Amino acid sequence: MAGQQTMMIVLIGISLWAICSAAPTECHFNSQALCEYEGRHYSMGETWMEGCLQCTCLHPVGVGCCETVHRPVDFPPWCEVRVESPTCKVTLVLASDPRLLCIPGEGNSVDPSHGAMNMKLAG
Numbered sequence: 001m002a003g004q005q006t007m008m009i010v011l012i013g014i015s016l017w018a019i020c021s022a023a024p025t026e027c028h029f030n031s032q033a034l035c036e037y038e039g040r041h042y043s044m045g046e047t048w049m050e051g052c053l054q055c056t057c058l059h060p061v062g063v064g065c066c067e068t069v070h071r072p073v074d075f076p077p078w079c080e081v082r083v084e085s086p087t088c089k090v091t092l093v094l095a096s097d098p099r100l101l102c103i104p105g106e107g108n109s110v111d112p113s114h115g116a117m118n119m120k121l122a123g
Contacts, residue, residue: 025066025069026067027065028066029063044058044059052067052088070090079104092104
């Protein structure tokens with residue numbers, strides 16, 4: 001019985017690693033956490049969502065959680081990633097003004113804080 005539990009924990013751990021390593025996401029493991037969320041108890045191998053995190057019960061060794069959002073990794077330093085809760089929608093915005101979208105690429109390669117954006121005016 002103990003051997004089966006150990007094997008199950010290893011398989012779940014490998015699955016959690018595989019899911020989380022397939023995309024640029026962050027994973028966390030808490031060996032002290034209980035397999036409980038919003039009053040519901042979970043058994044080993046069961047998963048649940050906590051906001052934008054998918055958590056897996058690894059009882060008796062703890063809980064592992066991975067982000068479900070895919071964060072961009074290659075963008076200019078004047079942009080930043082915003083994740084909307086509870087939709088988990090990812091948006092790239094200007095760090096200097098998060099109300100504005102940051103669209104890296106051709107024609108947008110100048111840091112807007114320098115005031116020299118290559119903008120074409122209609123006319």
